[in-house]
Amino acid sequence: MTTDSTQPFDWRLAVVDPTPRAPAGFRSLVTPTSRGSTTLFERAADLRDDWDAEKAPYTYGLHGTPTVLELGARIAQLEQGCHCFITPGGQAAIALVYLAFCGAGDHALLPDTAYGPNQGLAGGLLKRLGIEVETYDPLIGAGIAALLRPNTRLVWCESPGSATMEIQDVPAIAAAAHRAGAVVALDNTYAAGVLFDAFAHGVDVTMQALTKYIGGHSDLLLGSVTCRDEAHYQALGEARNFLGMAASPDDCSLALRGLQTLGVRLAQLERGTLEVAQWLAGRPEVRTVLHPALPSCPGHEIWKRDFTGSASVFSIVLRDGPSRARIEAFVDRLALFKIGYSWGGVTSLAAPYFNLRRTLRPYGDGLVRLNVGLEPPAALIADLEQAFAALA
Numbered sequence: 001m002t003t004d005s006t007q008p009f010d011w012r013l014a015v016v017d018p019t020p021r022a023p024a025g026f027r028s029l030v031t032p033t034s035r036g037s038t039t040l041f042e043r044a045a046d047l048r049d050d051w052d053a054e055k056a057p058y059t060y061g062l063h064g065t066p067t068v069l070e071l072g073a074r075i076a077q078l079e080q081g082c083h084c085f086i087t088p089g090g091q092a093a094i095a096l097v098y099l100a101f102c103g104a105g106d107h108a109l110l111p112d113t114a115y116g117p118n119q120g121l122a123g124g125l126l127k128r129l130g131i132e133v134e135t136y137d138p139l140i141g142a143g144i145a146a147l148l149r150p151n152t153r154l155v156w157c158e159s160p161g162s163a164t165m166e167i168q169d170v171p172a173i174a175a176a177a178h179r180a181g182a183v184v185a186l187d188n189t190y191a192a193g194v195l196f197d198a199f200a201h202g203v204d205v206t207m208q209a210l211t212k213y214i215g216g217h218s219d220l221l222l223g224s225v226t227c228r229d230e231a232h233y234q235a236l237g238e239a240r241n242f243l244g245m246a247a248s249p250d251d252c253s254l255a256l257r258g259l260q261t262l263g264v265r266l267a268q269l270e271r272g273t274l275e276v277a278q279w280l281a282g283r284p285e286v287r288t289v290l291h292p293a294l295p296s297c298p299g300h301e302i303w304k305r306d307f308t309g310s311a312s313v314f315s316i317v318l319r320d321g322p323s324r325a326r327i328e329a330f331v332d333r334l335a336l337f338k339i340g341y342s343w344g345g346v347t348s349l350a351a352p353y354f355n356l357r358r359t360l361r362p363y364g365d366g367l368v369r370l371n372v373g374l375e376p377p378a379a380l381i382a383d384l385e386q387a388f389a390a391l392a
């Protein structure tokens, strides 16, 4: 019909015939980027809107195009879960987990070292909705049993903790939480879903900011939520549908590309980061290095027991003395390390953390978080060495 050349050009342009005109038979190594809000049905009687891609894969673009579902399936496979939902970012993934499992009157537990915006969500929107989120010492281990209540629905873990890098005894926490009937969720962003096998260690639901290591190039925002259980899949799917958390197929296509080099990037980042961290451990300006693979990191023994590697983000605590202004001057003087949020890309980053609310293990004003990128470690060390002069 649309090939009807007797029609005027505006008719021929506007009346869409989705039948391809290009030759069939193209085979490539790349997952195609499939865009689409509307998906087409053969007959009116076939129309349905269903979020559950297991039952009806393509009913509306919100629930995922082939590119989005492919990324989800590959991450589920990598983490050895049963299903994975792709979200617009890591913080959206955190919100989805809360809203899938908690309602008014429920109680949740969150390590006091959790990602800052997770704590912000807990103390802001969730509080307003009548969900009580209590913070706990990340090193509590089996002692979490004392904090579990009859209405505790969700126990979060994040290991290592944000900025202060405490490694948690996730199996001990999960065992206690399960005895109390709570769902165990893990922010597994540091491990990129691969350096810590969450489901083998008792976790029910994992999320990660794909923004970090899966994207790997600081050019996209995406998150994922993976579960290992059908009931959790239903709860997450319904909540994601209510919230309308769609992910862009273009960003998913970049994440699929990132996945292909995740292994080599993580291996190189681990080597380079360890070299820089070990050099920093020997510097007189540095009181301690908070890197999971170094014995100075709280929970290091658990990292050795449970993780298969370390990643690119860690912190240093400076010796007492330098003022905030001097610490800022140190960070400003770095040339290869840029100043900014997020991590896991190819570029090294530095950020001072003043006034971190860490009541149990306070570090004062001297904590600087570093993310090591793919620059030569010797050049990064030289950069840090010249910048230390600013502390004097």
Ligand SMILES: *Cc1c(COP(=O)(O)O)cnc(C)c1O
Pocket: 088, 089, 090, 091, 092, 115, 162, 187, 189, 190, 208, 209, 210, 211, 212, 221, 222, 223, 342
């Ligand atoms: C960055 C980050 C997030 C949030 O991810 P966005 O994609 O930036 O929203 C969540 N958790 C951790 C541990 C992170 O580092």
